[in-house]
Amino acid sequence: MMEGSKATETSLDQIPDSATKRIYEAVKKIPKGHVATYGQVAEMAGNKRMSRAVGNALHHNPDPDNIPCFRVVNSKGYLSGNFAFGEGVQERLLREDGIEVRDGKVDLAVYGIDNINDLCSGKN
Numbered sequence: 001m002m003e004g005s006k007a008t009e010t011s012l013d014q015i016p017d018s019a020t021k022r023i024y025e026a027v028k029k030i031p032k033g034h035v036a037t038y039g040q041v042a043e044m045a046g047n048k049r050m051s052r053a054v055g056n057a058l059h060h061n062p063d064p065d066n067i068p069c070f071r072v073v074n075s076k077g078y079l080s081g082n083f084a085f086g087e088g089v090q091e092r093l094l095r096e097d098g099i100e101v102r103d104g105k106v107d108l109a110v111y112g113i114d115n116i117n118d119l120c121s122g123k124n
Contacts, residue, residue: 004113016067018058019045019046019053022045022100023042023045023053023057024057024061024063024067025039026044027032027068028066029044030068030071030072030113032097032098032112033069033097033110033111034071034111034112035071035073035094035106035112036071036112036113037072037108037112038054038072038073038074039075040052040113041072042052042054044105054072055080059074068097070089070090070093072095073105073108076108077105077106077107079101079105079106081092084093091104096105109115120124
């Protein structure tokens with residue numbers, strides 16, 4: 001759970017069907033113990049070219065308890081930085097999720113999601 005969150009699961013229901021809602025739904029599909037890149041989330045949300053929109057949407061996450069934005073890293077596996085979560089929060093949450101973080105980076109070969117298509121079709 002994210003500290004200080006007061007949002008409920010219904011918060012997402014209040015967002016009209018949009019790219020932002022698709023982004024949040026995609027992030028919810030990232031399994032515990034794994035991460036996805038901004039580009040992968042964009043692709044899962046229907047447009048692989050909207051990586052920046054992913055970052056913006058996650059920065060305004062209305063329900064961090066149910067939308068695990070801490071599982072999203074950049075294309076090289078680096079964490080988002082302290083400005084997004086607060087000092088050490090993303091790293092702590094990833095470690096609690098069973099993900100090893102070294103020097104502010106996650107090994108995508110070990111912890112990255114393998115098959116976006118499976119996540120999109122609900123197989124995972």
